[in-house]
Amino acid sequence: MLQIINVTLTHQNDLSKLTDKLSFTLSTGEKLGIIGEEGTGKSSLLQAIYQPNLISSYLDIEGQITNQFKKLAYLPQSLEKSVLNLSPSEFLYQDLDYDMFDFNHFYQLANQLNFKTDHLENDQLKMKDLSGGERLKLQLMKLLAHGPDLLLLDEPSADLDLTSLEWLAQFIKTSPLTIIFISHDQALLEACATAILHLELVKKRTVASYHFSKTNYSDYITNRLAAFVKQSQLANKEKEEFDKKEARFKRVHESVQHQLEHTKDSTAGRLLAKKMKALKSQESRLAKDQNQLTKAPLEMDSLNLFFTDIPRLAKQRTILHLQDQVLISGQVISFLVKGQDKVVITGLNGIGKTKLLKYILETLQADPTLSIGYMPQNYEELLNPEQSPLEFLDDYPLEDIKSILASLQFTREEIKHGFGQLSGGQRAKLFLAKMVLDKNNLLILDEPTRHFSPTSQPLVRQLFMDYPGAIISVSHDAYFINETGFSIFQLTDNDLLAQAIDR
Template sequence: MIIAQGHNLEQRFGAAPIFSKVNFSIENNARIGLVGPNGAGKTTLLKIMTGRQEASQGEFTVNKGIELGYIAQEHDFDEEKSIWEEMLTVFQPLIDQGQQLEKLQYAIADHPEDEDLLRRLDQAQYNFEQAGGYTYQAEIKSMLNGFNFPEATWNKQIASLSGGEKTRLSFVKLLLKKPPLLLLDEPTNYLDLDTLDWLEAFLKNYPGAILTVSHDQYFLDHLATQIFELQHGELTVFKGNYSQYLAQRELRDQQQEAAYEKQQEEIKREEEFIQKNIVRASTTKQAQSRRKALEKMELVDPPKHKSKVRIKFDSARPSGKEVLILKDLAVGYPDKTMLKDISFQINKGDRVAIIGQNGIGKSTLLKTVMKQLPVKSGAIKYGASLDIGYYDQELQGIDYSKTVIDTIWDRHKDMNEKDIRSILASFLFTAKDIDKKVSQLSGGQRARLTLTVLSMEHNNFLLMDEPTNHLDLDAKEVLEKALADYDGTLLFVSHDRYFINELANKIVVAKDGQAKIYEGNYTYYLNEKAKEEAAAQETAAQEAPVVKAVSESKFSYQEQKKRDSEKRKLERQVAQAEKDLEELEAKEQEIQEAMADPAIAADFSKLGPLQEDLTAVQEKISQVSQAWEDASLALEEF
């Protein structure tokens, strides 16, 4: 079922349109990835959909009763509340319902025989249970843990949280609300890998529709079933995930390129014919006719999607076979050890990814290898003939006071200006850009300039800290290919799972202050991690002592209320069964006494029906006895 539609949407910036004639529909169970280069208008389109910005033309309509969920830059929090208190506000109607239920329970305690109250209580308990009254607290706990808010933080005042923590908490609150249409703008930014994996699994089973803007190809591959491509002012819809979209786009561009080249050849032939024959009296009419046909010809556009970014990494000389050996290494700062007991080896040609939670020490490890930080303990052995290049995620390796062209020229004084301009143009720097100071550039431009500098150093060992940050999808694809073709060795930190999966042949996992190595890509690591967790659970189950039923005091308030409700229901069932048995046994006694009457015993016409009645009553006694036994046994467990 279609729940929302965009009709002929257009957005202008001054006289120039950002996009126009944008039409699309969203199904109730949609999983849509909105992709396109930076500046194509993706966030603008989201703002139009949420009503935060008005379209220059067209409209976005949503079915009646469909609520949109969107994380705005301003956080919708009461900053005086704790994390837990704020998350409870999502369920306030349910909490109110629980309080009404509690009042009924107190009323029953005073009037246990009131049948009307009992019926109302049963219905209220059923409604409360169906609405999630016994599970919403567990849902909050699961969501907070999933977004890396451990229980120790739940009583923290929201005002004390960092900007990043507030953004994550906004995400938690939004997902707890479960709006039927969820609009997400770069939801994977600033999330560590464990949180990303958890979020991905949660969104796969999300009960509503999702439209997300993301530069995370792995996320789009595992979530999206449709891709909306917004590029060159147009929106094109593709079926499938991101990888399937790339294949379809490549095929489309190949077909368009073939059609374009064929038409250009045809145009060239026609123009040559016209030029040769227009002045000849015998052929001038034919030439004029062809000229008119040529003027009316509908031209095929060349493929628009060919990336203009050209990145190449190569080494000036080969390194030795052993590139880097870490032995019992500890890294950190004078007052704090970040990681310890790090031991692994990197050989020539390896692509090693370091992953782990934010702030655990991944960048610290790279800086220690780069000798920017001293070794705390253990040893680092560097291989022979190493030329090391370093990409800093904070982009501090370039002087912000210099111009773009001087950033390159100062490093390569013998190069002529034409060659420098050509190299910068391959990294999408225009003639206007190259005279700008680095401080005037955008984050994406600074990232591309840093990559330009690095590519010209011809190192045989690259250390890269979050190299895909600030890059759009097209630039990331080019970087992936350049590093895949690189003839040297690579050690990199990244939270981009697609990038890791495409490049890495080894994964170093930084966790709990230590590092563990896996000999494979990210998919291999996930499989091994799942095996380890399953084995740990099995071991824990085998070692766990046999425990009797959990005491009531260990249950949460809502869980205990549910147990109390079930207990009262069983008590009523037992009491009713005992009452029914008493009546049935009296009936049985009455029939048996009648059958013992000599006058009836001698009259088969009277004895037969009585025997049938007795059999029916005894069968009923058997059924009620079984029901009583089942309810009694269940009651004993409480």
């Protein structure tokens, strides 16, 4: 059993709270999905459960965490940079507990996940050379082969291909382990979460709030919406009735006040004074009634962003034409993209999708008529951990930067934080902000939805659907692939195939 009792996580630099008196209990075998907008403390909470010292340098922890599980395993959202220079074999044997590690189980997992075990025999290969999905698979295999009884996963589906996502969902659903996982993947949440913890920052991100429900994801969303609508309707009805009562009171008060100021009859004056005294009592009752009104439900402000004044490319203009182009990885690629095409490339982990996207980026950067916005899979490629959002966007007027960051729900404190203190979702938002400000007419996107919360993802999908320029993207997100209407291409070991898929 895991008990979280009145846990409050507070930033040391600005004293803002990520969680406030958070409490819940998790029993053996339960599968808890943690959801929430970007920067609400999901990863910090997971680290506090695993090893509080991971966050103690920048967060204060109050409250009680009682953990009765014997062996915890933790999958971080991203690997440390020092690990990326290790070979897969060095990573596997680093901190390996030989007494607990089950090599047979490890190789069974490798087979189930289609992980190429010959990577472990190649000392020239480094972790940084593997795709994001391959790195994630190796981490999962190493954790599970140690035999944990509580598994903590921070966005485990972020880099997995569709086949591996199906395996992960089935594993979480059927595993006897207790599993807590942070996810932005609606399909994964719907498939296997038996409880939901929803972390929020409301009132312009100044107040920490949470909802804990031992229901599946779909029921939680349905019940939350129904409760929101019911409370909103009740709050609106009570406010309308109160406003009418208050308006009547003000009319009477103004009338009595006017008569009192203009009467010269002492008897009438005394009667009016008594009436005014009674009105004062009524005013006190009104104030008390106002405090007892049903409050309108608090909800995090949604993503508020759109592209404007994008210089359109001609619909029939060819912007990319690869004809039998042989990649380093061996595939022979033929690929045609025109001025307003939107395409998404899928494929197995390690097949070379990111390498193909980077090749396309390098090819197109030579064209001065294209303004290219690029969102990499690994944000650290373009972000300095010490750099703040203000510094990242400093090519533009300060007021424009503050305005767009406010529309993305960044607080005054967060716009000065280094990237190292921001969540993956907040970093992703900064790439969106830069694209909007740059007014790019071509977007190249590597897993663009992977760090956005389930509540933000529909808005992000709509943003790209409404975008008037061309888009070349890579994604494993089933909702993104199926709902945007983009042309779908599958990268295989041999080539790039257009997919005719019935949506």
